[in-house]
Amino acid sequence: MFEIPILDANDSLTEVELDGVTYFLRLSWNSEAELWVLSIENAYNELIVAGIAVVPDTPLLGAYRHLAVPAGELVARAPDRRDAISRTALPSGVVSLMYIEADEVADG
Numbered sequence: 001m002f003e004i005p006i007l008d009a010n011d012s013l014t015e016v017e018l019d020g021v022t023y024f025l026r027l028s029w030n031s032e033a034e035l036w037v038l039s040i041e042n043a044y045n046e047l048i049v050a051g052i053a054v055v056p057d058t059p060l061l062g063a064y065r066h067l068a069v070p071a072g073e074l075v076a077r078a079p080d081r082r083d084a085i086s087r088t089a090l091p092s093g094v095v096s097l098m099y100i101e102a103d104e105v106a107d108g
Contacts, residue, residue: 001100004074008091018070019102027054027097029087036076036085040069056082056095071102 004016010029015022022043030037036054041047049064056078061069076085078095089095 001098001104003093004097004099006091006097008088010087016099018099019072021070023048023070026050027090031087034084034087036090038074042068054085054090054097056085070099071105073100073105074098075100 004014004025006012006027007014010031012027014025014027016025017023024041024043024045026039026041028037028039029035033053037050038052038054038060039047039050040052048068052060052064054060054076056076058075060074060076062073075098076090076095077098078085078089080094082089082095085095090097
């Protein structure tokens with residue numbers, strides 16, 4: 001399991017290697033709904049999935065296993081057990097976007 005750093009911007013694109021595969025994670029702040037939204041692209045910048053609401057302490061990829069999403073799991077860890085993630089909580093690290101590798105998901 002490891003943390004994915006998030007830029008302090010309303011919209012960011014981060015290249016990450018997850019279980020040996022390159023992905024681009026786009027995090028966008030939706031000011032109207034007051035939540036972070038995740039999109040995932042492959043190494044060729046082809047959209048795999050978009051519009052995933054980032055909810056604290058909830059697995060984000062389970063409903064999208066029929067798509068070419070990462071083999072592991074993405075979770076926004078909130079140690080303070082909050083119900084929502086503010087605009088500043090994710091980039092500041094108060095809430096951490098964590099990737100749980102596929103072998104850890106299978107074991108746990």
